[in-house]
Amino acid sequence: MNDTFMGYVRSNGDVGVRNHVVVLPTIGCANELAWRISKQVPDSVLLTHNHACIRLGEDAERAKRTLVGIGRNPNVHSVLVVGLGCEPIQAEQLAAWIATTGKEVVAVSVETNGSYDAVVEEGVARLTEMVSHAAGEKRVPCDVSKLTIGIKCGGSGTISAVSSNPSVGYAADRLVDAGGTVLFTETAELIGAQNVLAERACCEEVKVRLLDKVDALLAKVKQNGVDILGSEPTQGNILSGLTTIEEKSLGAISKSGTSVLRGVLDYAQPPSEPGLFFVDGTTQASQLFVGMFASGAQIQIFSYGGGFPARFRYLPSYPPGMKPLPVIKVLGSSDDVSEKEHFDIYAGDIVTGTESVESVGNRIYSLILDIASGTETYTDVHSEYHEMIQLYADGLLM
Known part of the structure; x- marks a missing residue:
């Protein structure tokens, strides 16, 4: 059951x-x-x-x-x-x-x-x-398969791929195994690791569509004469120990777990069936969260490696103005343990060897059920900041 x-x-x-x-x-x-x-x-x-x-x-x-x-x-x-x-x-x-x-x-x-x-x-x-x-509406018992969860990572560093991200991935696998749906995004953070993720595609069509999305982004970057280095990885990523886009991307895809990739969606497109889906979209947090919500996510998870973003308390962890979307914050860095009270889940004990990925993943999964039942997240309770939400655009604005 x-x-x-x-x-x-x-x-x-x-x-x-x-x-x-x-x-x-x-x-x-x-x-x-x-x-x-x-x-x-x-x-x-x-x-x-x-x-x-x-x-x-x-x-x-x-x-x-x-x-x-x-x-x-x-x-x-x-x-x-x-x-x-x-x-x-x-x-x-x-x-x-x-x-x-x-x-x-x-x-x-x-x-x-x-x-x-x-x-x-x-x-x-x-x-x-x-x-x-x-x-007048009342809550009633509902099967976990009715949940759709969005996933994002940020503050990525050398420990992201061994602490917070794989823990979120473990919880994602549990949800998918139970018939639920998981959405993850950030096309730029597949660069260099897209073939690794493509091997998990359910069919050739999904595999080709995933690779085409990454190729399209790279072509657009080249067309604009921009060097992506400095944006991916960011200066903050570099300060946290990352050296290449490929290194960052391998850590980023670990948050998706190990489930079969069922499809590749456009931004704000809802999935047609349960399972794991990649959403083609931006890495910009506020625009990303809006797109996930529009795709049907009822809860968003934000996995932090640590570093400067761990000290922001609320931003960019919370889409200001998106009150209908509760955000679960997961902190993976033991160096930032002093900030853990401002997060919903602390995964830094994986780094020190006192807790396992499986244990933290199970705690995340349990918290998903609690939040789905009405428990408020840290940012639900503490963030009062509000601004208009940002709709994603990547073309010419007249």
Whole structure:
């Protein structure tokens, strides 16, 4: 029998580990209007963002996919979509795409409602109703196979590949073995080790797609005449003992465990089946977390090797403004043991030989179930910082 957690079952069968009512602007120009509504309704969650009409081609499509995915995430109980009327994605259309999940979605806009004040009045009234409806939801026992977990690493150093990353990978394997889903990303951190990961692909098609994504990134770097050294590995990585991109990448992929790679997804694309998936995307933490949430992750794990990022306390460990996504922080460096109270899991005892990867991995897995059942993470409790969320773009902005 599989493990269980206490979650919120949605009408389409998805399960949320949080139960937020979200106010989602269609475009950055509507952020202030959305804020005006949300501030009058306690317990609503405002997700302002940087989307603009200046995105072109794939960037525009990716932004649409991200906004839809945010609204569809099972941690979101219901959504108030706030628009203007002149933007590429109209409020009513965005609401309709989100509503395919069966959740309650309401759209308001200056064009449809007639004025700024009318939008605020209608928005506050409907948002108040949705918050009331969400308050009536109850947690029930749910199978662990209903969980989708996102994984990222940072502060990588020489010990990342022997402490925090493989411990997270062990927990990931346990979740996949139980029928759950694990997403990991950062295409730049596959460079030099992509063939190692490709050998775990479930089929030739997935293997080729993975290698093509890395090749496309390398081609783009070359096209721009940029030397990737200094970005991968970063100066912080170098200070922590890493010397090559390949060395960093081998440590980075250890956080994915040993499971078969079922597919390669685009940023903000949801998986079509359970298992382990790579998501093509950025290494930039705040944009990465937004994409994982849009792909369906209910919980995010951030594995720290140590170094300077271990002393940031909250950033870049927590996507400011992404309250619906709880983030579990894992610290792997015994040199930074003085900071362990600011993390959810300390894995530094692996380095000193007093704990095993298996033991820490089991603790991470148990904590995933606790967080899924409503336990708050360290950053849930302590981080009050807020800013608009960042949607990923890698092309020309007009």
